Amino acid sequence: MTAKLITVMPLKKHNPDDLKVGTLVQDIQTGDLALLIRRTDLFEYAEQQPLWIWEIIWTGPATDSHNRHMPFIEDAIIGLLDGGVWEIKKDDTP
Secondary structure, three states: OOOOOOOOOOOOOOOHHOOOOOEEEEEEOOOOOEEEEEEEEEEOOOOOOEEEEEEEEOOOOOOOOOOOEEEEEEHHHHHHHOOOEEEOOOOOOO
16 A cells, blocks of 8 residues: 655735734744734845835744844745744734
8 A cells, every 4th residue: 555645735825915014913833922013125225126024023922032023024924824824813803
């Protein structure tokens, strides 16, 4: 009998339009919460394609003074969301 290895890739479901100032994101593994506070083009003054960076403030059990304020590349955030590592927290109020 031959065993088959099946790899399931998550479907892309997020895009940069899902990320806005004030978006709250949760790390599924640690439970930490992150607030997106500013989007900046790293190459703003260079003649290159933009590279969008998000400034993020974290809080939670795995957060300390060394990792509370962290920049992330926008494409990496999208990858973490699409991979199910992070999720966008929606407003649950009616």
